Amino acid sequence: MPTSVVAGFWVCCVALAPLGASAQDKKTVRVGVTKIVSHAALDAVEKGFESALTGAGFKEGVNLTYDRQNAQGDLAKAAAIAQQFAKDKPDLIHSIATPTSQAAVKYNSSIPVVFSGVTDPVGAGIVAKDSAPGKKTGTNVTGVSDLWPVHLQMQTYAKFVPSAKKWGTIFNPAEANSVTHVRAMRDAAKSLGLELVEVTVSHGSEVERAANSLVGKVQAIAVTSDNTSVANLDAIVRVCDQHKIPLFAGDVDSVQRGAIAAYGMDYFLVGYSAGKKAALVLKGVKPGDIPWGAVEKFSLVINLKAARAQGVTVAPELRKLADKVME
Template sequence: MFKKLCPILILILVVSVSLSLAQEKKSKKMFRIGVTQIVSHPALDGDAKGFEKALADAGFKEGVNVTYDRQNAQGDMSNAQTIAQKFLDAKVDMIHSIATPTSQAVVKTIKNIPVVFSSVTDPVDAGLVPKTSPSGTKSGTNVTGVSDRWPVTLQFEMYTKFVPKSKKWGTIYNAGDANSMVHIKEMREVAKKLGVELIEASISTSAETMQAAQSLAGKGVQAINITSDNTAVSAFEAIVKVCNEKKIALFAGDVDSVPRGAIAAYGLDYFLIGESAGKKAVRILKGEKPGNIPWGPAEKFSLVVSEKAAKTQGITIPPDLLKKAGKVIKE
């Protein structure tokens, strides 16, 4: 009897050990994540850090069970396309695409690898998700992520309260950035509603930012509002320099630009955007399909003001706005 059972017991033992080893191998899998970012500036860098923190908090730690291939397109779409192809050829396990241009390059090139986008203003208009997939719904594809559509109307309305006498406003943007154009169109509408003139300066590269700011100053703008334009934000210090010299009030849409020299920003913390995207990535790494995870907007906004920048640019911040601020940078 024992002789008959022995082969069966051995078979059971072998199968059990094999399953155990397979499970151990699976648990020790090293996930490879490709990260593609259109350009480097504090907001997008914060996004990348937030994403990685979310994964680390969930047990996906760099060098232990996850590796990151971090790539920067340096503002060049041809570079973004090359990076996307590189990730496809490398057969990475997932891609984190930061900002609209890089996300477009990835989605155009890659159809079978999970993609988690972040810092994208309008994923539908950008072609990242189907037109039948509005915010808060499942894409049904290999893509999900977090939108950073800014509260442009609320921002502009609030900024005019800082400088109520300013009737001539300026803005700088890259017309080739779909992200920016969504906000610029809304800004134009709000300017008309508020009864202020909006003077625009278009740029193609960050190297043109200083000249654009100087041209706005030459046209007599009293305040400048920079929206979600990665080209302009990457050269924000150039705008700050002109505004400080010409005593022009400078406002931004992302809170990370306030320590860099803006008077105020009612906007998003990009670290939290990245963290939110990272939480979606964790679900994918644990087995869910990206197309079954709803994409959606960032929901938390905050007001950050700088008394230091206000003084440099010749502005006194109204007390009621100081009280509303979640953070105040002192002189």
């Protein structure tokens, strides 16, 4: 775990009655996991969550079982998973990403839900409209938001390619998180004197076609927190490498996969923060008494190999700013 990346999440201080290992061992708790799709960032969230529970004394195969479900990018399947959990009644649901969290909340009001990797819990209807990071929800829900500093990201990426005035992005409008981020990207682009060209997709199979449609129209591409695009980032990388289009992301895991840079967060720590909240719930604290939080600390990661493949020379001053540089 890189020391340069620190989870800036709110740490809730709740007085708990002592719970010895023997007390935990008497009952096996069941955790239902629902993930919208598998990609590096969301997989890291899942690993971080489970690591936190292990550290809190909840060990798979000893006193905990997981029912891991993947909606594979299908919103109808996400709803079906949530409905099945409502019938099965696990002790807790870990919902990873916005669409699965929306479904988990919609189809049950009693099973504790701990969300993670949700961009805008308020806008997505997962927490109340008057809620804010650090506030208790008073419901069966708590969790961790991964809202990105979009304006600062765009400002940073523009320094890599100062000549680029037209930027492209690809997203699925059915994902509320993507709509929130793209709205912020529009505002950021306008304030920076840039033009944002948007291409929408409905399924992962459309992502490469969308990337190709941006060739000749934009001088750089920035990918949002859109799960459809991130899950198919390899397709975007292929197009960008072939046509020398600089590609930027918002999660650090995407840098290793071929983006030039990301000013983003360590998603393992997003999951770890959510797992700490889940441990409190499994020890008897009501989820509505555990404030939801937002990650606040980010790091700049650069991939020089990707930069060379996409025709970009990274300035020395940007390398010095980076928390990590991949050769």
